[in-house]
Amino acid sequence: MTTTTPGRPATAWTPLTGPAHSIALEVLLDGPLPRSELARRLDLSPGSLTRLSRPLLDSGLLVETPGALDPTSGRPTRPLDVEEDGHHFAGVKLTADTAYAVLTTLRARVVAELEAPLPDRSPATCVAVVGDLVRSLADLTGPRRPGVRAVGVGLGGRVAPDGEVLSARYLGWESVPFGPSLEAELGVPVVVDNDVLSLTRAEQWFGTARRCDRFAVLAIGTGVGYGLVVHDEVVDHPDAGVGLLGHFPLDPTGPLCPEGHTGCAEAMLTRQAVEVRAGLALRRPVGFTEVLDLAVAGQPLARRVVDDSARALGVLVAAIGNLTMPRTVLVSGENAGLAEVGREAVRAGIRAHRNPRASELDVAVQHTGFPEWARGAAVTAIRTFVLGHRR
Numbered sequence: 076m077t078t079t080t081p082g083r084p085a086t087a088w089t090p091l092t093g094p095a096h097s098i099a100l101e102v103l104l105d106g107p108l109p110r111s112e113l114a115r116r117l118d119l120s121p122g123s124l125t126r127l128s129r130p131l132l133d134s135g136l137l138v139e140t141p142g143a144l145d146p147t148s149g150r151p152t153r154p155l156d157v158e159e160d161g162h163h164f165a166g167v168k169l170t171a172d173t174a175y176a177v178l179t180t181l182r183a184r185v186v187a188e189l190e191a192p193l194p195d196r197s198p199a200t201c202v203a204v205v206g207d208l209v210r211s212l213a214d215l216t217g218p219r220r221p222g223v224r225a226v227g228v229g230l231g232g233r234v235a236p237d238g239e240v241l242s243a244r245y246l247g248w249e250s251v252p253f254g255p256s257l258e259a260e261l262g263v264p265v266v267v268d269n270d271v272l273s274l275t276r277a278e279q280w281f282g283t284a285r286r287c288d289r290f291a292v293l294a295i296g297t298g299v300g301y302g303l304v305v306h307d308e309v310v311d312h313p314d315a316g317v318g319l320l321g322h323f324p325l326d327p328t329g330p331l332c333p334e335g336h337t338g339c340a341e342a343m344l345t346r347q348a349v350e351v352r353a354g355l356a357l358r359r360p361v362g363f364t365e366v367l368d369l370a371v372a373g374q375p376l377a378r379r380v381v382d383d384s385a386r387a388l389g390v391l392v393a394a395i396g397n398l399t400m401p402r403t404v405l406v407s408g409e410n411a412g413l414a415e416v417g418r419e420a421v422r423a424g425i426r427a428h429r430n431p432r433a434s435e436l437d438v439a440v441q442h443t444g445f446p447e448w449a450r451g452a453a454v455t456a457i458r459t460f461v462l463g464h465r466r
Contacts, residue, residue, distance in 0.1 A: 107156035165209045166453025169230040171245040175445040176208040179453040183281045206260045227456030229270035233316035238267040269316040273451035275302030291401040296409035299340045325387035343387035353380045385417020389424020396436045403437040
């Protein structure tokens with residue numbers, strides 16, 4: 076944990092392990108919690124809970140709330156909670172031309188949003204732009220607030236645990252120590268993460284899949300991204316940023332992707348792919364949102380394009396369900412509307428590629444704009460603050 080603000084030296088992070096880790100997490104996700112309930116959940120004696128929670132109270136991570144009646148004993152108690160508004164975090168989503176930033180509370184509630192264009196994609200320019208955004212957000216916390224505790228940055232690419240960007244195709248980066256450079260610029264802990272993994276972490280703690288121990292996130296937009304949680308752990312690997320599902324075959328009669336694959340996920344589901352196919356059919360340039368609107372209005376060519384892509388999406392969802400057996404698949408990203416407008420085609424794609432004896436897949440759709448991606452990066456920073464390790 077840290078108590079620094081931008082521009083001041085960062086203190087060492089103190090990892091939370093064992094019961095202390097569990098106490099902090101239970102209170103963060105479900106607080107305020109009476110001590111008796113917390114002890115019951117974690118199988119701790121009252122004395123052990125008092126001993127383990129004292130450092131968390133002294134650090135300011137946990138606070139005692141005004142008196143209430145214990146639901147078990149009926150006696151007065153002071154439930155434990157986090158001081159949500161007493162800790163702020165910055166999350167930044169980097170695209171090829173813009174940095175989107177949000178300021179959040181400890182429970183990832185967004186309280187401010189900013190964005191700034193990237194004059195160029197050089198690492199030095201990106202450090203400067205992100206640094207300015209974070210300092211501007213820190214100023215919004217007010218003179219009596221502790222500023223920004225930690226910063227999370229999400230981007231499309233492969234990222235090492237130490238914050239080095241191993242590769243980021245949209246930025247043209249290879250082996251860039253972005254995290255350490257930004258941390259030196261700001262003086263607070265910085266964690267850099269693959270953007271889809273950050274989004275997955277946000278869903279796990281504060282989103283639709285909260286308290287779900289096994290789920291998948293399928294993000295479709297400029298590319299195709301995939302995140303997986305198994306036994307309540309995010310499957311984290313540098314290859315997550317490669318786009319492992321991008322060229323998964325979906326339609327043997329589909330169009331070619333730029334790599335020459337027929338009917339793969341990139342050829343069927345990405346924004347540009349849908350726009351190109353619709354443009355060829357309608358013989359004019361057409362944006363993704365307009366394609367969906369035309370399909371809803373009954374335009375036959377637009378409907379065909381949407382349904383073909385939606386059916387391919389169903390095939391991919393079925394493959395994820397068959398191979399990883401999640402309880403829920405969250406369809407997210409800027410193209411998530413495809414799953415709603417083409418709902419019946421998605422279902423048809425799932426049925427065609429899933430054993431009829433298999434349990435029905437719970438498929439949820441969540442529209443994700445750039446502020447939501449930035450919030451995901453902020454959640455990675457929150458996890459760092461609470462758990463004491465970067466990823």
